[in-house]
Amino acid sequence: MAVILTVERKTAKARIFLALVYAVLSLGGLTMVWPFLVMLAASLTGPYDYYRFSPVVRAFWDRPDRFMRYVAECYPRFPAEIFTDAPAHWGSWIVVARDRAGGRRFAERHLAGLDDPVSAAHWTRMARDYAAFNRDYDLRNSACTFDPRDVAGFVRGHFEAKLRAADPQGFAALSPAARRRAALE
Structure with missing residues (x-):
């Protein structure tokens, strides 16, 4: 059922009214399509854009x-x-x-x-x-698969070896507990 009858559509007042209705509907459609396009484009963007x-x-x-x-x-x-x-x-x-x-x-x-x-x-x-x-x-060289239980011993051995190389006589004179402390300093 038409809001404006066919006979009434021919008047200037009715045509202006219809133009306003279509303009409002078009504006409403645009305000729905534009945010959708922005959302769609944002899903394709990255940190830059x-x-x-x-x-x-x-x-x-x-x-x-x-x-x-x-x-x-x-x-x-x-x-x-x-x-x-x-x-x-x-x-x-x-x-x-x-x-x-x-x-x-x-x-x-x-x-x-x-x-x-x-x-x-x-x-x-x-x-x-x-x-x-x-x-x-x-590919085996590209992944480090260490066991966390081995890390402490490896690190202690590495730094004790550096300490031993720096001062072999001083290292020999240290007790095991003193060696661990000195290696961590």
Whole structure:
């Protein structure tokens, strides 16, 4: 059942009313879709771009933004020790993400080597060599599976050996309890 009859729809007053109704409905739809898109985009973000509250993730089409996202995934806070050329005020990823122009300049400096075919070939060769090394590396060397009961004895033996090497005669004169105390100091 129509709110406005077909005959009444032809008047200017009814058309304005219908336009307002459709505008309010469109605005209501937009206010529901926009937060949904922001929520969907936030689920695809990381520590670098989470606080942007944008309905789309810029890293889909922006190469410098993709680089910064990757660096943020590798380091929980901005690695100023590694990237010494970064601005001094970049202490957290929130600050880095807010400085869009600075982030773009920073990323473009580090990605410039990919535009040079010689550098790109060199980097590709390095990545291939590293991948080959990782494929051939024995996984047993990558995990430390110690027994907590053995740690105290190992540490005591290690530091007693250092103490013995530093002063063999003084070490021989110490009692076992004094050796343990001296090794821990």
